[in-house]
Amino acid sequence: xxxxxxxxxxxxxxxxxxxxxxxxxxxxxxxxxxxxxxxxxxxxxxxxxxxxxxxxxxxxxxxxxxxxxxxxxxxxxxxxxxxxxxxxxxxxxxxxxxxxxxxxxxxxxxxxxxxxxxxxxxxxxxxxxxxxxxxxxxxxxxxxxxxxxxxxxxxxxxxxxxxxxxxxxxxxxxxxxxxxxxxxxxxxxxxxxxxxxxxxxxxxxxxxxxxxxxxxxxxxxxxxxxxxxxxxxxxxxxxxxxxxxxxxxxxxxxxxxxxxxxxxxxxxxxxxxxxxxxxxxxxxxxxxxxxxxxxxxxxxxxxxxxxxxxxxxxxxxxxxxxxxxxxxxxxxxxxxxxxxxxxxxxxxxxxxxxxxxxxxxxxxxxxxxxxxxxxxxxxxxxxxxxxxxxxxxxxxxxxxxxxxxxxxxxxxxxxxxxxxxxxxxxxxxxxxxxxxxxxxxxxxxxxxxxxxxxxxxxxxxxxxxxxxxxxxxxxxxxxxxxxxxxxxxxxxxxxxxxxxxxxxxxxxxxxxxxxxxxxxxxxxxxxxxxxxxxx
Numbered sequence: 001x002x003x004x005x006x007x008x009x010x011x012x013x014x015x016x017x018x019x020x021x022x023x024x025x026x027x028x029x030x031x032x033x034x035x036x037x038x039x040x041x042x043x044x045x046x047x048x049x050x051x052x053x054x055x056x057x058x059x060x061x062x063x064x065x066x067x068x069x070x071x072x073x074x075x076x077x078x079x080x081x082x083x084x085x086x087x088x089x090x091x092x093x094x095x096x097x098x099x100x101x102x103x104x105x106x107x108x109x110x111x112x113x114x115x116x117x118x119x120x121x122x123x124x125x126x127x128x129x130x131x132x133x134x135x136x137x138x139x140x141x142x143x144x145x146x147x148x149x150x151x152x153x154x155x156x157x158x159x160x161x162x163x164x165x166x167x168x169x170x171x172x173x174x175x176x177x178x179x180x181x182x183x184x185x186x187x188x189x190x191x192x193x194x195x196x197x198x199x200x201x202x203x204x205x206x207x208x209x210x211x212x213x214x215x216x217x218x219x220x221x222x223x224x225x226x227x228x229x230x231x232x233x234x235x236x237x238x239x240x241x242x243x244x245x246x247x248x249x250x251x252x253x254x255x256x257x258x259x260x261x262x263x264x265x266x267x268x269x270x271x272x273x274x275x276x277x278x279x280x281x282x283x284x285x286x287x288x289x290x291x292x293x294x295x296x297x298x299x300x301x302x303x304x305x306x307x308x309x310x311x312x313x314x315x316x317x318x319x320x321x322x323x324x325x326x327x328x329x330x331x332x333x334x335x336x337x338x339x340x341x342x343x344x345x346x347x348x349x350x351x352x353x354x355x356x357x358x359x360x361x362x363x364x365x366x367x368x369x370x371x372x373x374x375x376x377x378x379x380x381x382x383x384x385x386x387x388x389x390x391x392x393x394x395x396x397x398x399x400x401x402x403x404x405x406x407x408x409x410x411x412x413x414x415x416x417x418x419x420x421x422x423x424x425x426x427x428x429x430x431x432x433x434x435x436x437x438x439x440x441x442x443x444x445x446x447x448x449x450x451x452x453x454x455x456x457x458x459x460x461x462x463x464x465x466x467x468x469x470x471x472x473x474x475x476x477x478x479x480x481x482x483x484x485x486x487x488x489x490x491x492x493x494x495x496x497x498x499x500x501x502x503x504x505x506x507x508x509x510x511x512x513x514x515x516x517x518x519x520x521x522x523x524x525x526x527x528x529x530x531x532x533x534x535x
Contacts, residue, residue, distance in 0.1 A: 004324045009302075021322050021420070025032045027475075031371075041157075042250075049099065049134065049137065049138070049148075049151055050151075051098045051442050052133065052134055052137075053134060053151050053154050053155070053234075055130055055132040056127060056130050056134065056154060056158050057158065057233040057234060057295070057296075058133055059076065059123075059126055059127040059130055060076055060077045060078075060127070060295045060396075060398075061075065061076050061078055061295045061297065061301070061303060061311075061396065062075070062076050062301075062302060062303065063302045063303040063306050063309045063310065064076055064302070064306075064309070064480060065116075066118070066119060066122055066123070067115065069306070069309070069448075071115065072100050072308065072309045072322070073100035073101060073102075073115070073119070073314070074119065074309075075117075075303060075309065075310065075311065076123045077123055077165075077295070078295070078311040078396055079101075079119055079120075079123070079208045080119070080120045080123060080124075080165065080468065081311075081396075081466075081467065081468030082104075082311070082314055082315065082468075083101055083104045083109070083116050083119065083120065084104070084120075084168075084169065084468060084471040084472065085468060085470050085471060086101040086102075086104040086105050087104045087105075087107070087109070087471050087481075088471040088474055088481060089332055089470075089474070089481055089482055089483045089486055090331065090332050090335055090465060090470045090486075091329055091330070091331070091332075091353070091465070091466065091470065092330040092331065092332055092333075092375065092486055092487050093105060093327060093328065093329055093330065094327065094328070094489060095327065095489060095491065095492055096326055096327060098322045098325050098326045098327040099326075099327040100132070100314065100322060100327070100444045101314065101324070103116055104116055104117070105492055106491075106492055107494070107502060107528060107529040107530055108505070108529055109505065109531060110502055110505070110506065110526075110528065111506070112506040112507065112508055112509040112523060113508075114511050116505065117505040117506055117507070117508050118171075118508040118510065120165070120166070120169055120505065121166070121170070121505075121507070121508050121511065122508070124162040124163075124165050124166050124396065125162070125166075125186065127158060127159075127162050128159050128163070128186050129153075129186065129191065131155040131156070131158055131159035131162075131370055132155075132159070132186055132187065133188075133190045133191075134151065134152070134155035134162045134186045135155050135156065135159070135187075135188040135215060136188035136189075136191075138151060138152045138155075138223075139152060139188060143221075146224075146225040146227050146276065147225070147227050149221040149222070149224055149225040149227070150221070150222065150225045150227035150229075152217075152218075152221055152232055153217075153218040153219075153221040153222045153225075153235065153240065154235055156214040156217050156218040156221070157214070157215065157235040157239065157240050157243055158235065159214055160212075160214040160215045160218070160243060160247070161213045161243060162446060163183070163207055163210060163211050163214075164211055164246065164247055164250075165181075165493070166183045166207075167182055167204065167207050167208065167211070168250075168471075168472040168475060168476075169471075169472075169504065169505050170182065170183050170504060170505055170507065170524065171183070171204055171504055171524070172475065172499065172503070172504060172535040173250060173476045173478065174204055174205075174208055174250050174251050174252075174476075175250075175251070175252050175476045177204050178203065178204050179203050179204070179205065180203065180204050180206040181200075181201035181202075181203060181204075181522070182201060182202055182203060182204040182206070182207040183201060183202065183207060183507075184199060184200075184201060184309070184440035184511075184515070185202045185206065185207060185210055186300070187210075187500055195308030195514075196378050196520065198515040198517035199514065199515070199517050200517045200518065200522070201507075201518070201522060208247065208250075209252060211247055211495075212244070212247060214498070215240060215243055215244040215247065216244075217239060218235075218240045219237065219240045219241060219244065219441045221328075222235075222236065222237040222240055223237060226395070231286070231296060232286045232287075232291055232292070232293055232294050232296065233293075233294070233295070233296045235293060236267075236268075236291055237267045238263075238264045238265075238267040238268035238270070239264075239268075239292050239293045239399055241260045241261075241263040241264040241267060241292075242257075242260070242261070242264040242292060242399050242403070242404055243265055243399075244260045245257050245260035245261040245263075245404065245407050245411075246407070247405055248260055248411075249410065249411060249476070250476050252414070252480055253416045254411045254412075254414040255409035255411070255413035257407055257410075258407075258411035258412050258415055259406055260407075261405075261407040261408040261411060262289070262294070262404075262406045262408055264401075264404045265401065265404050265405070265408070268401055268404075269289075269291055269313055270289060270290055270291065270292045270400070270401035271289050271290060271401065271433065272290050272400075272401055272405065272428070272431075272432045273288070273289070273402070274399075274432060275433065277289075277290075278344055278345070278348075278433075279344050279347065279357075279358050280315075280356065280358050280359070280360070280381070281318060281359070281363070281378050281379065281380060281381030281382070282379075282380075282381045283380045283381065283397060283498060284312075284377055284380060284381050284382070284383060284394035284395060285394075285395055286397075287446075290400045290401050290402060291397055291399070291400055291401075292400060292401055292404075292468050293397075293398040293512060294396060294397045294398050294399070294401040295395060295396040295397075295398060296395055297393050297394060297395050297396065298393065299391060299393045301393070303392075303411065304391065304392055304393045307320075307392075308320075308321050308322055308390075308512070310392045311392070311394065311396055312380065312382065312392035312394045313392055314327065314329075315329050315377070315380055315466060316362060316366075316380055316382055316392065316394070317329070317367075317376050317377055317378060317380070318366060318378070318381065318382040318387050318388070319382035319383065319386075319387075319388065319389050319390065319392055320388055320389065320390040320391060320392075321390070324370060327375045327466060328372065328373055328377075329376065329377050329466065330349070330373065330374075330375040330376050330377065330487060331348075331349045331375050331377065331465065332483075332486035333352075333374075333375050333485070333486060333487040334485040334486050334487075334489060335461060335462070336349055336351075336375055338458065339462055340434060340436070340437070342434050342435070342436045342437075343429075343433055343434035343437070343462075344358070344433055344434065345433055345434075345462050345463070347359075347378065348377065348378055348379035348462075348465070349375050349376065349377050349378060350367065350372065350373070350374055350375060350376050350378060351374065351375075352374050352375070353374070354367060354368070354372065354373065354374050355367075356378050358378055359378060362387060363387060365380075366387050366388065376467070377466060379465065379466060380466065381394075382394075397467055400464075402428075402432070402463055402464075403460075403463075403464060403469075405424065405425075405428040406425070406428070406456050406459055406460050406463065406464075408424055409421045409422070409424040409425035409428065409452065410452065410453050410456040412424055412451060413449045413452035413456075414449050414452075414453055415519075416449070418447050418448055418449045418452045419447065421449070421452045421456075422439040422440065422447055422452050422455070423439075423447075425439045425452065425455060425456055425459065426438060429459065433463075439452070439455055453477070457473060457477060457479075460473055461473070468486045474505060475498075478498040478499070479497050479498060479499075480495065480496065480497050481494065481495070481497075481500075481503060482495050482496075482497040484496070484534075484535050485535060490532060491532050492529040492532070493532050493534075494531075494532060494533060495530075495533045495534065499527040500527070501524060501526075501527040502527040502528065502529070502530055504527075505524070506522055506523050506526075507522075507523050507524065508525050
């Protein structure tokens with residue numbers, strides 16, 4: 001790796017006040033430290049940049065920083081997870097006042113003035129801004145120090161993660177849409193000037209080229225350093241491979257996706273949750289063996305001290321919060337019906353009789369007393385297993401090793417070897433979720449790559465439910481958004497065909513108006529909320 005020069009000039013979110021590496025940019029008496037001085041300071045003392053590095057993963061989760069604490073869905077990336085899952089067909093919720101994500105449920109978020117596109121857009125670009133400052137500071141010279149390689153890789157991987165997130169929701173999926181306008185690329189080279197000059201949208205292909213360049217560089221850097229991350233807030237080599245596996249999957253680079261997923265598995269200490277690990281509500285602790293990367297949450301963090309403005313409040317069922325007063329998160333009942341009774345994950349949700357074999361006596365009593373409805377999730381446990389707690393300090397998963405096995409199986413099949421993909425999928429599910437599972441074609445049919453891909457999609461829909469994957473998967477696989485038979489209220493039962501412009505979000509009004517290079521005509525096509533359909 002010689003430098004961080006890119007093939008094309010990228011752009012910036014003009015309305016966003018850029019965040020800099022404050023501990024490096026300001027000298028005594030308020031004078032400004034030059035780029036060369038910063039490089040010299042970092043080279044002589046890498047510890048000076050640690051605070052800036054720590055600020056990047058901290059940008060995943062906060063409360064009330066985008067529009068003030070009156071918005072109880074202003075949660076940064078966990079809000080993105082909830083907005084997008086709610087937009088889809090696998091997570092069911094009711095259109096009530098306690099549901100702070102109802103605008104995605106009813107698709108009123110297709111408006112450029114809605115908070116949803118603003119939240120997803122601004123959350124990602126705030127974190128990109130922090131990453132750009134780190135990349136600019138370190139990347140002005142060849143970092144020889146192992147710690148600096150590690151620090152630079154953090155910034156590059158998370159910047160790639162944020163662009164990947166934006167690309168999923170502000171344009172249709174990569175394949176077939178490569179030349180369509182995507183998002184605004186901010187780099188370390190232009191982020192200080194673009195607020196004044198403005199810049200146009202880059203194409204989908206250009207955005208993905210940039211993402212892959214960042215991940216290629218990050219993997220090279222992490223392969224060349226022995227620096228060990230302090231905890232799973234930070235990325236390591238396996239996480240970088242895992243991110244590249246995700247991106248290759250979207251791009252249909254099947255062989256590369258399989259290779260990266262296998263590399264992620266080979267380079268991580270993470271092991272899948274066993275049946276005994278997930279036969280009760282869990283998914284709340286970053287130290288669990290299956291987590292490769294996550295959001296580490298402390299009891300003193302503002303989302304927690306807010307009481308009800310946090311991810312478990314909106315998602316959790318056994319703790320106090322918005323869900324517990326009516327905004328329950330439920331599984332699509334048609335999807336639930338397809339889960340075999342022998343699969344431990346069947347108990348991740350209440351059945352039609354409001355029961356789950358995964359609950360102990362105290363949890364079952366709480367479900368009955370609280371009148372939790374059928375199909376409500378029991379996947380995510382409460383903090384420290386304290387039923388009814390309002391201390392919602394659960395950690396939040398960003399990457400689990402199970403996802404890598406699912407990517408591997410799909411990519412193997414789609415690369416031309418459906419038998420191997422099926423074998424990988426069957427081995428994973430048999431070992432960790434359902435000992436009676438088989439992955440085979442129906443009698444008289446030939447097992448095809450497309451069949452295996454659909455079987456993997458089904459496993460992703462249940463394994464990764466509630467973790468922010470379902471909507472992007474639907475878009476990537478070009479599936480219709482079909483809520484019929486899922487248990488949605490009549491007025492939120494929609495059928496939206498794949499490719500509809502209602503499925504992508506508009507660039508926020510604030511960005512269009514502040515960016516000198518954009519007009520309303522440069523935004524995504526205007527879409528309307530869909531009309532309900534009959535079951």
